Amino acid sequence: MHALFEDAGKFLAGRILSEADASSQIELASGKRVKVKAAHILLKFDKPEPAELIAKAEAIAASIELDLAWEFAPDEEFGFADIARDYFSESAR
Numbered sequence: 013m014h015a016l017f018e019d020a021g022k023f024l025a026g027r028i029l030s031e032a033d034a035s036s037q038i039e040l041a042s043g044k045r046v047k048v049k050a051a052h053i054l055l056k057f058d059k060p061e062p063a064e065l066i067a068k069a070e071a072i073a074a075s076i077e078l079d080l081a082w083e084f085a086p087d088e089e090f091g092f093a094d095i096a097r098d099y100f101s102e103s104a105r
Contacts, residue, residue, distance in 0.1 A: 014062050017048045022061040023069070025062030054092065 015038055016025045027036040028044065036053060039045050041063050057065070067082070084098040086097040 013043050014057050014065070015048070016057070016062075016065065017053045019046070019048070019052065023054075023066065027062065028056070091103050 014025060015028050015036060016023060017038065018024075020046050024040060024046075026040040026046070029037040029039050031037075033050070035047050035049050037045060060068070062068045064066055081095060081099050092105070
């Protein structure tokens with residue numbers, strides 16, 4: 013199992029080594045192991061590999077029209093999966 017998480021304003025992904033209620037131990041592609049608070053984990057996934065996920069996400073991010081995305085954004089609080097469904101399609105997860 014892998015995780016996408018935020019750390020100091022950057023999105024990182026790696027393999028989950030262990031999980032507890034409040035945090036997880038995650039190994040990055042570099043071999044570095046980091047302790048990540050559960051609140052900073054955005055997504056858990058099996059496929060693709062973490063490096064592939066980050067590369068694809070960076071490519072897609074360059075094509076997103078932020079003004080259009082904000083037009084879809086609801087007035088109340090929302091998660092990134094909610095806006096992804098509105099911006100891309102209902103099948104976005």
